[in-house]
Amino acid sequence: MAITISISHFTPTTFLYFLLLSTSHPIFAINITNLLSSYPNLSDFTNILSNTSVTTDLAQRSSLTILVVPNNFLRRQPPSNAVNLADILRYHVLLEYLSWPDLKSIPPKGKVVTTLLQTTGRAPNSFGSVNITRNSNTNTITVHSPTSNATILELLKTLPYNISVFTVDSLLVPNGFDLMASETRPPLGLNITKTLIDGHNFNVAASMLIASGVEEEFERDEGGAGLTLFVPTDDAFSDMSSSRDFQSLPAEKKAVVLRFHVLHSYYPLGSLESIVNPVQPTLATEQNGAGSFTLNISRFNGSVGINTGIVTAFVTQTLFDQNPVAIFGVSKVLLPKEFFSIDVNNKTIESGVASPPEIPLSPEYSPGIYGGHLSSPPVLGNVTSSTTNVGKKEIFLWCIGFFYLLLLVIN
DSSP: OOOOOOOTTOOHHHHHHHHHHTOSSOOOOOOHHHHHTTOGGGHHHHHHHHTSTHHHHHHTOOSEEEEEOOHHHHTTSOOTTOTTHHHHHHTTEESSOOOHHHHHTOOTTOEEEEBGGGGGTOSOTTTTEEEEEEOTTTOOEEEEOSSOEEEEEEEEEEETTTEEEEEESSOOOOTTOOTTSOSOOOOOOOOHHHHHHHTSSOHHHHHHHHHHSHHHHHHHTTSTTOEEEEEEOHHHHHTSOGGGOGGGSOHHHHHHHHHTTEESSOOOHHHHHTOSOOEEEOHHHHHHOTTSSEEEEEEETTEEEEEOSSOEEEEEEEEEEETTEEEEEESSOOOOTTTOOOOTTSSSOSSSSOOOOOOOOOGGGOHHHHTTOTTSOOOGGGSOHHHHHHHHHHHHHHHHHHHHHHHHHHO
16 A cells, blocks of 8 residues: 655745754753842852853853852852862863753762863863762762762752753862962062063063053952963064054053953963863953953964954963963954954955965956956956957867766766
8 A cells, every 4th residue: 555645734834843843952052140040049159150250151051060059058168268269160060961860860889070170271180070979878969079079959940951950068179279268379470561571572562551551450360360361462463454453442442452362360371272161251251241352262283273253363472471370472463353343355354364375367367457356347348359259169168078078977
C-alpha cells in the first residue's frame, strides 16, 4: 500500500515554527542582578555582585549554575575587604547547567566542575574548579574548594539548560585567597608617565595622561586587583586618519577613551596569551555600565590582539610588568565603537585587517579611461567600437572553452 503524505498545509510560517522549536540552545542573555533583586535575603550578595565586573562576564554566557550566599551566612564572613573580590564571586559561577536531579545523581566520589575563575588565567593548575560530592546516606550536596566547603541549601531559580541558582551556607574561597586581607596593597609608587617617557616612543600618551588628570586615578588603582594598561605608541597616534582625530574629542570623552585602554585587573603577558574569556571590561565599563566599552582580547598569529569593534591593535612590547601593574605598548589607538565608526572611504578600513592587494587593471580599464576609480561605472558613449568588439570576441571564446570542457566531462 502506498502511503501519501500531504504537505499542502506546511507553509513557510509552519516551517519557521518547527525550526524555532527544534533549537535546543536559544540565544540567552543573563542579567543575574535583576534575577536576584526580588530576593531580599540575598541583597548583600547581589550588591557585591553588581559592584564588580562579573555581571559583564555573565552576560556573555549561558548554561551556568550560580551559588549564592544568603545574608545571614554571608555576614559571618564578610568579603568586602578581600583582595580580588570579583574573582571570589567568579568562583561561585559553575560553567555547567546543573539541576536538582543532576546533583542527586552525582557519585559519592564527587564531580569536578570548572568555574568562571578558571577562565581568567589567574587560577594556576585546576584551582579554578570545585569538587561537588553527595552523601549517599543523607543526600547532602557539598561543594569543596581546597580551603573551604559549602553545603547546597535549596534551588532558588531554574531556567532549564541555561541557568540554575542555588543557595549555599558559606562563601567559597579559592586557593591562595584570604578573606581577611586588605584590598589596598602597599602601592608600588610607580610613576606611569615617567615609565612611558622612559620608553621613548610613548610621549603622546604620557602628555595626554597628564592633561586629562586620569594618571592620578590610575596610580590610585595600582593596589587591589591591579591594572593592565595598553598604551599606543607615538606612531599609532600619527597614523590615525583625520576623521578620527583623537585630539578633536572633548576633554571628558578623551578621559573615557584613556580609561578604555585599562583593565582593572593585573594580566601579565602569559595570562593575556592564554585568556579564555576574550571579552574584558575596562575602567570605562565601570564608569558607563556593564556591556559598554569592552575589549575583545585573543591570541592571533603568535601575538596578543585587542579588538574594539573599530580597530584591532597588537601588543608590541612590555614596558612594565610587576604585580599588580602591567603596561604594554600597542600598535594602534584603541577606538571605542561607542564614540567612533568605521570610515569606509579610507583605503584601509581601521579594523586591524589590511585592505586586499590591488589587482592590475587591463588596458581597456586603465585609469586613463575611468579616472582611476573602480567604483565609477563606464560611460558607454566613450567606449570605441573596437573596444566593444574585443569584449564580444573574449566572451565568444570563453563560451567555446566552457562547452568544450563540458563535453570532456560528459564523455
